[in-house]
Amino acid sequence: METYLWITSVWGIYLTAVVFFGGMAWRIYQWATTPKSPVRLGMFPKPKSGAGRFGKLLADTFIAPQSAKIEPTMWIFAMAFHVAALGAFVGHLRLIREFPLLPAWLGEAGMNTFAAWSGSIAGTLMLVGVLFWIARRTFGPYKNLSVPEDYLLLFLLLGVIVMGDHMRFVYGGVVHAATYREWFVSLLTFKPEIPAELLASNVGVSLGTHMLFTDLLLMYFPFSKLVHAIGAFSSNLVRSE
Amino acid sequence: MDSTQLTTLTGVIDKKMNRQLKQYLDICARCAICKDACHQYVGTGDFKYLPARRAELIRQIYKKYFTKTGEFVPALYEARDPDENLLDELYDSTYACTGCRRCMYYCPFSIDTAWILSVAKAILIAAGKGNEMLGQLADAAIFKGDNAEMFNDVMVSGFEDIQEEVRAITGNPNSQVPVNKEGADILYVALAGAHSIRPAAVIFEEAGENWTISMFEAANYGFFYGDVEKARLITKRYIDEAKRLGVKEIVVPECGHAYRVAEFFYEAWSKEPMPFKISHILEKVDQYIKSGRITVDKGLIEGKVTYHDPCQLGRNGGKFEEPRDIVKAVTDNFVDLTPNRAEQWCCGGGGGIVAMEEFKDVRLASGIKKVEQLKASGATVLACPCENCRLQIEELNEVHELGLQVWQVIDLVVAAMPLKGTKPTHV
CATH class of the missing domain: 3.40.50 (Rossmann fold)
Structure with missing residues (x-):
């Protein structure tokens, strides 16, 4: 298990970081160096001021009100997934340092309870979202639109979420943020080590598999349609040009 | 497929590549939210008319020839050559598209399918599969521009007939359909057909507008056909005419694409700033009514x-x-x-x-x-x-x-x- 963790959760993460950040930089460079469309591709109604355009960009990108209007079901699941993913990301920041204020208010036990609840909700919503998408792609009348890339990404996401949920639901009461933080901060300071608590139970297998899927997902990220995470800003901005 | 054709068709994408196109091809999540936006997909249920599917055909070529991942693992994206199968489906889905951009309105990333299909049209034309009818109509319009003097007499006599009709409607024997009037403020570029000119002339004359009629029509089949050069030449006919007559403003008729071509596309095609104000005729009519230059009575139109x-x-x-x-x-x-x-x-x-x-x-x-x-x-x-x-x-x-x-x-x-x-x- 120790070898598995060293591969997926130490060296794998370093490799992923290089591929992910390098890939995203390369992607942005490619977009930035391709000349703009000679034709203004905006549509109406179009905000007149710069602030209006910026506001519309934020609303279109983060809320997608038009999409909500035409397909509310899809919008609810997509919104739930993205908000939960954002919540999960924020929760994972505890890997770097403990949140300010919250632990002081809640106490150590309170903080663990809070993390258990919020992590469980986020993890469940993401799981539901991904299962909905898999079902929609597989059984929808337009399933022919899907290509293997779509299923690969959903499979990787499913792996990340299921193993994350496994750690949250099965080992949530056993291993707390401080232990994971010890491991993650050691990576950030380039003195990688794997704490004994992670090797003492099967939580190490869960973490290793969670990280395996995460590594694969993030390494593929810059070369997949997931670049909509950054591309959506400029493509939505063009709408107001 | 043979390599010369392949080079030609991928070359079209390369030549047409721009940031927006690249992003649209890179970021589409195939979420299919566009399906309910498209009147053709809703009306027929035919998969090929699903907006994301129309774009997907171009994406398949792009993935194979313009991205490393698609080059190495084409199966992941169903990336493929622009072969006969692909081009046949592309022909149907592209030329059927009305370019309404309703799918773009509802897309969470505002992907402009019509913009992707403008590349599809260029590919089809390069493959010798452009729509013949649209191509012929475009060529006829360009021919008319190149041989304007050949059409002059018949056009002028047509305008004289319309002028008689206008006088009958206004009851004013001095009402005119001014032709080739230098120093006019407005060049009205109508559609082919008296129906597009007669009511406009009545309104311009009653509003006391200093206008003149264009020898050319505003419709642009080069735009529909998908050939930028043809579309530019067709528009250039009345731009040159407006320059020659020294007008201040070009007014386009009750025609959807004519307005978009003049206001949004021509500058990009000609690579020079539009020297005239472009207005739609209804902008002018709205101003005439609001400023009292023409009078309209409610109650003369029956029905809802x-x-x-x-x-x-x-x-x-x-x-x-x-x-x-x-x-x-x-x-x-x-x-x-x-x-x-x-x-x-x-x-x-x-x-x-x-x-x-x-x-x-x-x-x-x-x-x-x-x-x-x-x-x-x-x-x-x-x-x-x-x-x-x-x-x-x-x-x-x-x-x-x-x-x-x-x-x-x-x-x-x-x-x-x-x-x-x-x-x-x-x-």
Whole structure:
């Protein structure tokens, strides 16, 4: 298990970081160096001021009100997934340092309870979202639109979420943020080590598999349609040009 | 497929590549939210008309020849060559598309499928599969531009006939259809056909406008065909004419794409700033009514009136309120369609599809949403400022027995003007 963790959760993460950040930089460079469309591709109604355009960009990108209007079901699941993913990301920041204020208010036990609840909700919503998408792609009348890339990404996401949920639901009461933080901060300071608590139970297998899927997902990220995470800003901005 | 053709077709994508196209091809999540936005997919249920699928065909070529991942693992993206199979489907899905951009309106990333399909058209043309009818109509328009003097006499005599009709309507023997008038303020670029000129002339004359009629029509089949150079040459005909006559403003008629071409596309095609103000005729008419330069009476139009936003004028041109204000000025009995403005359903007749007989079935099937909207409105008169929309809706009107009168907005205005001459009947 120790070898598995060293591969997926130490060296794998370093490799992923290089591929992910390098890939995203390369992607942005490619977009930035391709000349703009000679034709203004905006549509109406179009905000007149710069602030209006910026506001519309934020609303279109983060809320997608038009999409909500035409397909509310899809919008609810997509919104739930993205908000939960954002919540999960924020929760994972505890890997770097403990949140300010919250632990002081809640106490150590309170903080663990809070993390258990919020992590469980986020993890469940993401799981539901991904299962909905898999079902929609597989059984929808337009399933022919899907290509293997779509299923690969959903499979990787499913792996990340299921193993994350496994750690949250099965080992949530056993291993707390401080232990994971010890491991993650050691990576950030380039003195990688794997704490004994992670090797003492099967939580190490869960973490290793969670990280395996995460590594694969993030390494593929810059070369997949997931670049909509950054591309959506400029493509939505063009709408107001 | 043979390598020369392959190089040619991928070369087209390379030449047409720009940031927006690249992003659209990179970021589409194939979420299919666009499916309910497209009148053709909704009307036919045919997979090839799903907007994301139309774009996907170009994406498949792009992935294989312009991305490393697609080059190494084409199966992951179903990336493939632009072979006969692909081109055949692409022909149907591209030339059937009316370019209404309703899918872009609802897309969470605002992906402009029509912009992707402009590359599809260039590929089809390079493969010798451009639509022949549209190509011929475009060539005929360019020929007319190159040989203007050949058409001069017949055009001028046609305008004289229209001038007689205008005088009969206004009851004013001095009403004119000015031809080749240097120093006019406005060059009115009409459509081919007296119906597009007569009511406009009545309004311009009654408003005391200093205008002149163009020898060329505003319709642009080069734009529908998808050949930028042809489209540029067709537009250039009246741009050159406007320069020669020294006008200040070009006014385009009740035609959706003519406005978009002049206002949004020509600068990009000609690579020079547009030297004239571009207006839609309904902007002018709205100003004439609001400033009192022409008078319209309510009550002369019978029945409940509704208004259809042509996609190129509304969602893609931004003229939502001027036409509505005009219609509301001529009747108190106005009802809007639901949905309307930016969410207005495409009638199914745009993008040159009415000129292509082979798409008649899909065109009529795709009009079902418009038919539902019109029925629900309970209107008996439809004001519609776009020629292609009118042709489509008139056909839907017959097929579905809607009992609707389909009017140009300027015809409604003339019918509501208290003039001394004979009232024109609805055409």
